[in-house]
Amino acid sequence: MHIPDGFLDLWICAVMYLISAMVIGYSAKKLKDKLDAPQVSLIGIVGAGIFAAQMLNWPIPGGTSAHFVGGAIAGILLGPYAGCLSMVSVLTIQCLVFGDGGITALGANIFNMAIVDVFVGYGIFKALRRYNQDVSLFLAGWIGIWLGALAAGVEIGVSSIFAYGLMTTVLVMGIWHGALGFIEGIITMLAVRYVLIKQPDFVPLPKEVRG
């Protein structure tokens, strides 16, 4: 889901950079009194963990395999603001050190995977948790990544540099990642459930999540 350089019009890149920078600034401000000390190490190191976990191969029917993104997990375990910064760190290192995703597209990639995925995932979990925790976690992972993919579809679709129209890109991204997102949902559910049940004290979860 990392958009490379050359797929997005320059103005889209600029707009996405701007939006992402604003959300990052807002998140940092929200954490302000906490962003001094333990937060930095927590966000960076859990980010490294999510990056590493993204390397896991989940086989899907048809012989290929899927990787999960982990935005919703980050949002739920760290809280949305810290989760967002954590994913921002992951995506920036992937772009500048590993060549995953373009430099001009970094703003857009951050928006899709560090903002939409994280905040939507967290929001769904928070809203639906009281009905059924497992379902809320599954939907957080699934819909978070699905909306992130749709956002990517829109960004690519409105770019004139990429000849396919908006309908096509949104449809393709929506169907493909709607299916793949299923895996994201299941992993989000299983992994977060494990953490909440097995090690609730181990993890300095945000107040809201600890419940």
Add this chain to the structure above:
Amino acid sequence: MVELAGTIKVISKLLRDFLVAEEYAYREGFLQGVDQKVKLMAILLLIVLAVSTQNIFFLLLLFLFSLTMVLLSKVSLRMYLPRFGFIPIFALIIVLPWIFLMPGQPALTFIGLNVTKPGIMYVITFTLRVTACVSCVSLLLFTTRVSDLLHTLKSLKIPSPLVDMFGLVYRYLFTFLSELERMLLGRECRVVSDQGLLKNWRDGGNVVGNFLSRTFYRSENVYKAMRARGYDGSFKTYPRNDKIGKKSIVFMALVGIMVGIWLVTRL
């Protein structure tokens, strides 16, 4: 139900790619000697130019420019090209239908469909643009040490705590990758029978959950280590004397020429 062999392949490819690139970043080549700030900004500028042009000639020139830089920086093309080669191929496959879809003068007919001239031009331009861009970014990967890169981001006024987080992601990624590999191998040794799909999935989820909670635990210890050395919210460093040397000036001149050519193609 993590697929072990596949995962290990992915991890070792990531490691290998990184180590190869890093190896070159330590050599004494042209771009390695260019001031990091200049290099980062110039590469960003070149990509911006590429994204905002339709001119095949410029895109081709930019690609050749990046390859020249590769050679001047003592990087082997045999290592360089395969690193990102799949991205242009992927791009080509995606836009290939446009040789038929693009309206315009037919160039030839192929199984009853018209391949149009504008279609061919579009596909070539698009693929070439993606190629040139990814090649330019790779210049950065192959000639810059991560620690210098992070330092540059700070000097470009990216807030320090954010860059510190980037640094931690980079630092602990490799530690965690080997930890993850060990966890998977350990599990593989213990699981003897096929346990059925449901159990398998739950097992996979547990691995992720367990692994992530270890990272939380890790962060507590690292935080202790930071405090032990006087940390109170931002990584302070000594100023570095990054002077803009001869290589930087030559590089800026070369990039200036590319900008000039870009301007001319716009006329």
Add this chain to the structure above:
Amino acid sequence: MARDKVIEAKNLKYRYPDGTVGIEKVDFELWSGEKVAIIGPNGSGKSTLLEILGGLIEPTEGYVKFFGKESIDKYELRRRVGIMLQNPDDVLFNPTVREDLEFGPAQLQMEKEEFNKILEGISQLLDLKLYLNKPPFRLSKGEKQKAALGSVLALKPEVLLLDEPFSAVDIGAKQSMIKYLNRLNEDGVTIVVTAHDLTTVPLLADRVYLLNKRLIAEGSTRDTLTNAELLKNNGLEVPPLVELGLRLGINLVPLTVDEAVRRLRERFCL
């Protein structure tokens, strides 16, 4: 020479957030210029105690006093007390070894010239020259341990707290590290090390605290390490030389090879 009390701790207890008791009922005293070892089997609370003594975690019960002061400014504490955590991967959190060495001094605003001098000395001594620009994850465990020690030494602390500093370094590095630490001690640095492998203890400590969740014993290195009963009861291996000495019935049981050689020579007229 009247010595100052560097650290005084009474009735320490530490409970981890998950309820595990790390240590309880531990008293600890450290005098300026001392060399002390904290020994105990795995999980006996050595690291927990050391982290409390380094001011990194607050005891759940009891108190710690540094330099005889009721309360201490945290920067002063960090400047004067250096602590090296057990896992070098936690200690080395920077992108390169050089930045890790630089971290403490830069945080505490040491002059750059002074730091450069220290850096030169440390990398010489610990053989770090080749690794300075390498990322820590590319070092072996022993190299990491040396780099971690270097990053703590870079602050020039008066008190050094080292958590199992030799557990992975090779024999040569271990010997040179021990020699260096002893020299630092002669220059006035107070040293505390933890160990579960007792072979290095006599080379580096005059006094020993034996820990097993609670404080089991405190005394001179000689008294403690020659008490085979005590060591065995608390899950520690009796050092082979001590075992040999005890079985041979040598009246002053040797602790180090040098000592053993001397004793045996005397006894058997070799």
